[in-house]
Amino acid sequence: MQLIEQTKQFKQHLDYLMKIYEKNSPPESKSDKEFFLKVKEETLPVxxxxxxxxxxxxxTIKDRKVNVHPHQISSTKENMELLLMHSYYIDVKRRRYMELNHSIHYILAQLIRELE
Known part of the structure; x- marks a missing residue:
């Protein structure tokens, strides 16, 4: 099933973003165009x-193949979009970053469990 593969890829990207967050330091300037273009290029596939x-x-939810609420999917997407930027710009506290990360992991794990 395509959704399982996409979810596993999503999870890999999430783990990679965590490494970026922990390894990198914030950019010198948030208005650095070169940095922005680099981030844009790296995040576009995600x-x-x-x-x-x-x-x-x-x-899949509409077809009643999994028992996840549609709002959880939308929230997970929004949280991932937030993490994409926070991972590169390092502009939130670690606690908030980890809350978003755990929230996304929880929904992805639930989706994989129900699909398998």
């Missing part, structure tokens, strides 16, 4: 994946 993932997940 944005595309989460768009596809959301559509697939919502359709």
């Amino acid at each position: 944005y595309r994946l989460i768009e596809k993932w959301e559509k697939e997940a919502l359709q």
Whole structure:
């Protein structure tokens, strides 16, 4: 099933973002155009994946193949978009970052469990 693969890829990206968050330091200036273009280039494939993932997940829920609320899928997508930026710009406290990270992991794990 395509959704399982997308969810596993999503999870890999989430783990990679955590490494970036822990390894990098904030940019010198938040208005650094070169840094912005680098971030944009690196995150574009992830944005595309989460768009596809959301559509697939919502359709799967609509078909009643999994027992997850549609709002949880939308929130997970929004949280991932937040983490994408926070991972590069390091502009939130670690506690908030970890809350978002755990929230996303929880929904992804639940989705994988129900799909397998």
